Amino acid sequence: MNPTERLAQLKEQGLYRRRRVIEGAQGIEVWVDGERLINFSSNDYLGLANHPAVVSALKNGAERYGVGSGSAHLICGHSSAHHALEEELADFTGRRRALLFSTGYMANIGVISALVGRSDKVLEDRLNHASLLDGGLLSRAQFQRYRHADSADLEDKLSGSSRRQLIVTDGVFSMDGDLAPLPAMAKLAEEHQATLMVDDAHGIGVLGDHGAGVLQHFGLSQQQVPVLMGTLGKGLGTFGAFVAGSEDLIELLIQQARSYVFTTAMPAAVAEATRASLKIVRTEPWRREKLQMLSQRFREGASQLGWRLLDSASAIQPILIGDSRQTIAASEALLRQGYWVGAIRPPTVPQGQARLRVTFSANHQQQHVDGLLTALAAIKL
Known part of the structure; x- marks a missing residue:
């Protein structure tokens, strides 16, 4: 046609x-x-x-760092502003480290492809965001979708597999507004020795006692949910995304997440603006x-x-x-x-x-x- x-x-x-x-x-x-x-x-x-404080931080950041970052993070694009924001995001979410990505779409594609391949298995909620679904398909791992927020169906699909398994879900579903049953999912992941990844694009800043998102809302640790993705362009009001988790997870992504390695870093001024918005989330x-x-x-x-x-x-x-x-x-x-x-x-x-x-x-x-x-x-x- x-x-x-x-x-x-x-x-x-x-x-x-x-x-x-x-x-x-x-x-x-x-x-x-x-x-x-x-x-x-x-x-x-x-x-x-x-917000005036966020706009001011962006302006001040542009005065100090200019507009463009000039390169990918691994070449000469990783500024002190980026580094400070990563450390603050890790502390905010209760994770060991965090890594900035230019968009949430790129973060999801890069993370999933770095963690699994042809010999592995990805299980995704049927209503996951398109970036998660595309990440699962592009990883070339065996790809299965379970019924929306259905822990019993997820358990059926986890059982009996000899492959390394990655469970991927939205935390807050963007078109329905409901929450994934993460406590039950974390328990299933532990029982089946699978890794759980949560995209908390619509929970960061909004949910939890201190705004750290859906994992704080449910009281789930880094050990229970090893891979957390969050975006900066929704609750935090700026642009970009991050992944938070263990030291080894972040180092692996720096080495092998293609959408991180081969992409120009976000402008450092945006990182400075996000640091200002993060302070507001914490204090208001x-x-x-x-x-x-x-x-x-x-x-x-x-x-x-x-x-x-x-x-x-x-x-x-x-x-x-x-x-x-x-x-x-x-x-x-x-x-x-x-x-x-x-x-x-x-x-x-x-x-x-x-x-x-x-x-x-x-x-x-x-x-x-x-x-x-x-x-x-x-x-x-």
């Missing part, structure tokens, strides 16, 4: 996507295509992407508390209106609609009322499970939530 025919098919199926142009910085209020909208689509959960727990309050207020109101919500205790609150065209219609109806809520459709989610993905920020106020609920009440599908 040529590109023109394929594009026409995507439009017919309600799966065509288009970019919207934002004028100015990320925030609760954004100007999009010339219109002012209240933003319920961002992953800037703690409201740090445009009210941001996490407010997220919980806003999410609960929304859930109560949306349920009373009859909308079908998924079981989520996170800042991600999906409204399941099912049909892609109806989901687009609902999103556009909200846009006309001044609210930006993303329409999530296949292949991002399974067929028949299109949904509105409502996300909250600590910068939202109660009136924003109440306004969104009023707008949802006016929609007729």
